[in-house]
Amino acid sequence: MERREFLTLSAKWGALALLSASGVSCGNKEPGTVALPPLPYDADALAPYISGNTIGLHYGKHHQGYVNKLNKLITGTKYRKMPLEEIIRKTCGECDETAIFNNAAQVFNHTFYWNSMKPGGGGKPVGKIAEKVDAAFGSFEKFAEAFGAAAKSQFGSGWAWLVADGDDLKIMKTANADTPVAHDLKPLLTIDVWEHAYYPDYQNRRGDYIATYLTHLVNWEFAEKNLG
CATH class of the missing domain: 3.55.40.20 (Iron/manganese superoxide dismutase, C-terminal domain)
Incomplete structure (x- = not known):
């Protein structure tokens, strides 16, 4: 499989995200499991401004890594059934739950970042x-x-x-x-x-x-x- 095809398919194989009224969020697909949302475009769709290689590493490694770590951290805890944004609010400022906050917030932030861009975007709003x-x-x-x-x-x-x-x-x-x-x-x-x-x-x-x-x-x- 060509690398470009692999990156594109990887983006589409992610689980579906839940959309909240306040923005894009990752929902708990099942208790204790936070899903990696799919990219809203193909992995190379923002080129030449952001390359498919950068998206592949950023989304496939960093974002996926936060999802994996968060799922491990919330398994068997009171957070396992909570929506992502509620996990963020409940763990913010709690010293003994900093790792959960950091990973939950990074899952949210990255999902929001992908959606803050689009092919053919930029310039003045209307x-x-x-x-x-x-x-x-x-x-x-x-x-x-x-x-x-x-x-x-x-x-x-x-x-x-x-x-x-x-x-x-x-x-x-x-x-x-x-x-x-x-x-x-x-x-x-x-x-x-x-x-x-x-x-x-x-x-x-x-x-x-x-x-x-x-x-x-x-x-x-x-x-x-x-x-x-």
């Missing part, structure tokens, strides 16, 4: 989300500048997010596995700035990766859906 962005930041250009600055300035591993805080839109960044779900904020979009997300294609040029995300990849339809 519709309701465009109105909200303009109201919150003054213009798309000002939003892009602020979002890019947050993503670029996140020290070490982490994420930058566009979130809804009530009726207001805000930009936030989170370190490591932290997620807006743990802070009772509604995520709309995210970009992964862990090095494994961009280093194979961009090396140390995080700024170029962020600019490419905004120009060619960001999925504004997904963000508008998450507004509710």
